[in-house]
Amino acid sequence: MKEVAIGLIGAGTVGGGVVKILHTRRNTLGTGDVGVRLARIADKATSRFAALPVGDAVCTANAEDILNDPSIHIVVELVGGATFAKKAVLDALSRGKHVITANKALIAEHGPELFECASKYGVSLYFEASVGGGMPVIKTIREALAGNEIVSVKTIINGTCNYILTRMTAEGLPFALVLAEAQKNGYAEADPTLDVGGGDSGHKAAILASLISGGYVPFNAISIEGITAIGGEDIAFARELGYVIKLLGVINRKPGTGTIDVRVHPAMLPSHHILASVADVFNAVLLEGDAVGRILLYGRGAGEMPTGSAVVSDILDVARNIASGIPIRIPMDYYSTGHVVPVQPIEKITSRYYLRFTVTDRPGVLGSIAAFLGEEGISIASVMQREGYADDSVPVIILTHWAKENGVRRALAKIEKMDVIRQSTRLIRIEE
Numbered sequence: 288m289k290e291v292a293i294g295l296i297g298a299g300t301v302g303g304g305v306v307k308i309l310h311t312r313r314n315t316l317g318t319g320d321v322g323v324r325l326a327r328i329a330d331k332a333t334s335r336f337a338a339l340p341v342g343d344a345v346c347t348a349n350a351e352d353i354l355n356d357p358s359i360h361i362v363v364e365l366v367g368g369a370t371f372a373k374k375a376v377l378d379a380l381s382r383g384k385h386v387i388t389a390n391k392a393l394i395a396e397h398g399p400e401l402f403e404c405a406s407k408y409g410v411s412l413y414f415e416a417s418v419g420g421g422m423p424v425i426k427t428i429r430e431a432l433a434g435n436e437i438v439s440v441k442t443i444i445n446g447t448c449n450y451i452l453t454r455m456t457a458e459g460l461p462f463a464l465v466l467a468e469a470q471k472n473g474y475a476e477a478d479p480t481l482d483v484g485g486g487d488s489g490h491k492a493a494i495l496a497s498l499i500s501g502g503y504v505p506f507n508a509i510s511i512e513g514i515t516a517i518g519g520e521d522i523a524f525a526r527e528l529g530y531v532i533k534l535l536g537v538i539n540r541k542p543g544t545g546t547i548d549v550r551v552h553p554a555m556l557p558s559h560h561i562l563a564s565v566a567d568v569f570n571a572v573l574l575e576g577d578a579v580g581r582i583l584l585y586g587r588g589a590g591e592m593p594t595g596s597a598v599v600s601d602i603l604d605v606a607r608n609i610a611s612g613i614p615i616r617i618p619m620d621y622y623s624t625g626h627v628v629p630v631q632p633i634e635k636i637t638s639r640y641y642l643r644f645t646v647t648d649r650p651g652v653l654g655s656i657a658a659f660l661g662e663e664g665i666s667i668a669s670v671m672q673r674e675g676y677a678d679d680s681v682p683v684i685i686l687t688h689w690a691k692e693n694g695v696r697r698a699l700a701k702i703e704k705m706d707v708i709r710q711s712t713r714l715i716r717i718e719e
Contacts, residue, residue, distance in 0.1 A: 289609070289610045290321075290322045290324055291323050291606040292360050293324065293325050293363060294326060294328075294353030294354075294362050294363070295327070295328045295344075295353075296329045296350045296365065296366055298329075298330040298332075298336065298339060298365075299332075299365065300591050300594075302330070304591035304593075304598075305595045305598045306339045307339065307592070307595065308592070308595050308596060309325050310342060312599075316603065320610050321607055323602055323603065323606050325342065325344045326359060327347065327353045327359065328341060328346050328347070329347050329348065329349060330346075330348065331348050354379055354382060354384075360384065361384065361602060361605055362376075362386050362387070363388070364386060364390060366390075367390055367392075368390075368393075369393050369397060372388070372390050372393055373393055376393065376412070377401065380412065381404060381407075381408055382408075383408055384410060385608075386405070386411075387598060387601040387602060388414050388416075389417055389597070389598060390414075390417060391417040391487070391490040391491055391494060392490050393417075394417050394490075395489075395490040395506040396506050396507075398497070399624045402623065403620075405615075406615070411608065413601035415597040415598070419570055419584065420446075420586065420588040420593040421590075421592075421596045422570060422586045422587075423584070423597070424572045424574075426600070432579060432582070436540070436577045436578075438540045439538060439539050439540065439574075439575045440495055441535060441537055441538075442488075442492070442536040442538075442570070443569075443570055443571050444487075444491045444536050444570050444588060445534060445570070445588070446474065446567075446568035446569065446587070449533065449565065449566070449567065449570070450469055451475075451483070452533060452534065453566045456526070456531065459523070462518070466483065474568055483515055484515065485511040485514070485552070486513075488511070488534060488536050488551045489509050489551045491536065492509060492538060492549055493506040495536070495538060495572075496538045496628070499538065501626070502627060502628035503623055503624065503626055504549055504628050504630060509550060509551065510551070510552070510632075511551045512552035514553055517532060517553055518713070520682065521715065524641075524643065524671070524682075525555050525641070525715075527671070528555075528684075529558050530556060530558060530641075531560075532556075533553070533556055533562060533563070534551070534552070535551070535552065535553070535554040535556070535562075536549075536550075536551050537550050537552075537554070544631070546629045546630065546631045547631065548631045549630050550633050553715050554718040555641050555715050555717045556718055561573065568587065568588070568589070569586065569587060569588070570586065571586075633692055634693040634696065635693065636691075637689055637692070638689065638690070638717065638718075639668070639687055639689055639716070639717040639719075640717060641713075642684070642687065642712055642713070643682055643683070643712065643713040644683040644684075644685070644702070644708065644712050645680050645709045646681060646683055646707045646709060647679065647680060647681075647709060648680065649707055653670065653672070655702075655707075656702055659698045660685075660687070660698050660702075663690075663691075663694035664694055665690040666688040667685055667686070668687055669685070669686045670685050670686075671683075671684040686717070699714065
């Protein structure tokens with residue numbers, strides 16, 4: 288039986304999970320013609336090794352010990368970031384080593400350079416754990432649904448945001464309080480900007496969009512909005528109207544245009560929608576293929592063991608490829624700067640909208656707002672007004688029929704110049 292040696296860079300949360308899974312399943316991993324062995328582990332925080340079942344793996348503080356070892360077949364990069372990690376991955380690939388990573392920012396922002404390097408040196412780069420934690424979404428798209436054209440993806444792909452919105456919805460708690468609790472419980476980072484600002488979801492959406500489009504969708508071309516502006520009153524109004532607010536990644540193929548619609552933003556989902564019930568730190572990816580129809584993947588999108596599970600799955604895939612003499616079984620040459628897929632600007636999308644205006648309680652205000660919307664061809668589906676606030680302002684909620692985003696933006700620019708507008712208008716797109 289051929290034995291494949293693994294070098295692990297990074298023994299933190301996910302790296303620790305990988306070590307534990309490899310130890311627990313050391314007698315059952317692999318197939319009859321290939322086995323895997325954790326040969327070396329590198330981490331600057333060497334104190335981490337004592338808490339892990341490292342077995343006979345050589346532990347070191349220096350990643351170069353792994354990169355310079357000619358017996359290492361697979362390098363697993365789990366340090367995160369896009370500086371040291373990028374250099375380590377490129378060094379490993381250029382030395383003829385296969386690489387596995389969970390680094391979504393690295394793949395989304397530097398994927399073309401990495402995949403081109405892997406192709407040049409005849410090795411592979413696997414990244415299942417970069418999207419969806421333990422959910423096998425990458426493998427599902429690349430292999431299980433290879434006979435399909437994926438026409439759309441809707442995804443709740445950030446556990447921190449989903450936890451916050453779930454608590455705000457269920458308990459009526461303010462954003463700041465729930466965020467602080469999420470940080471205390473380990474569901475949010477000390478600096479939560481990448482999560483609550485939507486960047487983490489954006490990285491994952493860029494990767495998924497690239498996979499389904501057969502080209503490279505640049506991360507910086509995606510429209511991204513986070514959840515920091517979502518207030519408790521919006522959640523309450525949404526519930527009254529029969530909706531739930533989620534941070535959603537939306538990907539739609541645009542047949543015949545050569546473009547793709549990719550965006551991340553808060554969205555109102557009908558309460559009966561299959562994604563509306565995805566709660567707490569759980570993630571879900573709703574894929575629609577032209578042949579298979581809709582498929583839902585659901586599970587924990589982060590954490591030591593779920594993400595470690597995805598990394599180990601990649602380790603086995605690459606080990607089997609090596610044993611079979613097919614080191615690049617699934618080519619990624621399309622993920623390159625020569626195959627950039629243009630992203631449709633969000634201004635050109637068509638959607639339904641939730642608009643919350645905070646206005647002075649004065650006769651004729653609603654008529655003026657409706658007139659400005661009408662000038663842009665925006666039809667009103669329903670209107671809801673509640674009693675005013677302490678400062679004599681009142682909330683006016685309008686749901687629109689299908690409308691063009693650029694028209695909505697033009698109308699809001701005019702409306703917000705009215706002297707009766709007391710706060711910035713809240714806009715939330717409605718996804719069916």
